[in-house]
Amino acid sequence: MNKKFKTILVLVAIIFNTTFLGCSKIDAFKVKLGMQNKDFEYIKQGKINKVIIQNIRDKGFTFIVTDKKSIQDLYNILSLGKEVSKKTSLEPDYNIELYESIDKVHKFKYVAGLDKSDAGNLYSDGKVYIVSKRLDDDILKNFLNLRIPKEFKDVYYGSMLKALEDYSKDLSADQKIGIDINDEEGAKFVLTTDIEEFKEQLSKNAEIIKNDERDKYEITMDILTEGYKDDLYKCIITFFNKKTKKEVKYYFVNKYDFNSWDFNMSKGEKPKDF
Numbered sequence: 001m002n003k004k005f006k007t008i009l010v011l012v013a014i015i016f017n018t019t020f021l022g023c024s025k026i027d028a029f030k031v032k033l034g035m036q037n038k039d040f041e042y043i044k045q046g047k048i049n050k051v052i053i054q055n056i057r058d059k060g061f062t063f064i065v066t067d068k069k070s071i072q073d074l075y076n077i078l079s080l081g082k083e084v085s086k087k088t089s090l091e092p093d094y095n096i097e098l099y100e101s102i103d104k105v106h107k108f109k110y111v112a113g114l115d116k117s118d119a120g121n122l123y124s125d126g127k128v129y130i131v132s133k134r135l136d137d138d139i140l141k142n143f144l145n146l147r148i149p150k151e152f153k154d155v156y157y158g159s160m161l162k163a164l165e166d167y168s169k170d171l172s173a174d175q176k177i178g179i180d181i182n183d184e185e186g187a188k189f190v191l192t193t194d195i196e197e198f199k200e201q202l203s204k205n206a207e208i209i210k211n212d213e214r215d216k217y218e219i220t221m222d223i224l225t226e227g228y229k230d231d232l233y234k235c236i237i238t239f240f241n242k243k244t245k246k247e248v249k250y251y252f253v254n255k256y257d258f259n260s261w262d263f264n265m266s267k268g269e270k271p272k273d274f
Contacts, residue, residue: 036079039127042100043075050099053140056092056109061188063140073138081122081129088119090192094140096122112136113193148230152189155233155254155261157198160223162265163237163250164206171219177206177239178217185225186235218243226274231256234274 042048048071055061065071092109099105111121113136120128122135149155164177171177179202181190199208206221214220219241226234237250251266251274264271 037081037083037129038079039083039129040075040078040081042106043071043078043098047100048098052095052097052099054095054097055188056095057182057190058184058188074135077132077135077138078122078129081131084118084120084128084130086119087123087128088114088117088121090114090196093191110135111193112140112191148189149228149233150230150256151261153191153194153197155256155263156186156189156223156225156235157194157201158261158263159233159235159252159254159265160198160221160237161201162263163239163252164203164221166250166265166267167221167239167248168203168205171205173205175205175218177219177221178209178214179206179221180209180214181223183223183225183235185228186223233261 046068049066051065051071051074053063053065065074088111090111093112094110096108096110097105098108106124108122108124110131113133114121115130115133117130120130122129122131160179160181164179168177181195183190195208202208209217209220219239222238222240224236224238226236228234233252233254233256235252237252239248239250240246249268249270251270253264253266253271253273255262255264266274
């Protein structure tokens with residue numbers, strides 16, 4: 001069999017795996033082709049006894065993994081990461097620490113939901129990798145799904161967009177709203193990639209407050225998550241106009257039904273079922 005024909009067979013196999021077999025099959029195929037990096041062999045060798053995954057926005061939201069199978073699953077994902085020369089410019093979502101011992105800890109920062117760029121989404125002081133979103137789906141979401149409202153991104157950012165749309169009706173074109181998304185309860189579920197998507201949906205008179213630059217905005221908007229279950233989400237969105245000293249509150253009691261969120265917004269007065 002000549003080299004050209006072998007190459008064609010390999011390409012066909014990759015296309016078949018990509019189209020029909022899904023991520024786990026693709027990864028298995030990569031292993032067969034020897035496409036693993038060797039930087040995480042210390043995990044494979046059983047040297048890691050504990051993994052700590054900490055949410056950067058909510059330091060109290062931390063996962064501790066000691067299960068050997070879960071650590072091996074982590075190796076399977078990381079060993080297929082592609083080493084690249086630069087990291088993404090997006091803010092990281094998680095700190096990941098791999099413990100060999102008290103004195104020897106491998107530390108990484110991870111941007112969730114991102115794996116299709118030339119810039120890496122997992123990086124340490126020395127190296128940068130593009131890691132599959134399987135790290136989100138296979139490991140992180142196993143923890144998050146126990147607590148997070150269904151389709152959190154839709155209900156969280158959707159509530160803010162609805163409040164912004166209503167409040168902005170009475171504003172002039174030159175009045176800008178600074179949005180503070182440092183919500184104590186919601187912070188643990190906020191991902192950088194979701195924030196970037198949210199930014200694209202904002203009108204020209206609204207933007208997210210950066211680096212505590214709250215004072216530069218005439219109007220500010222805050223979101224406060226009051227309670228949630230997987231099928232219920234309550235929050236208060238508050239607008240404050242520094243010039244007029246006027247405050248306007250929006251109360252949301254949103255319910256998940258028939259595979260989508262039903263938004264119930266009340267302006268001004270707190271609803272009885274809040």
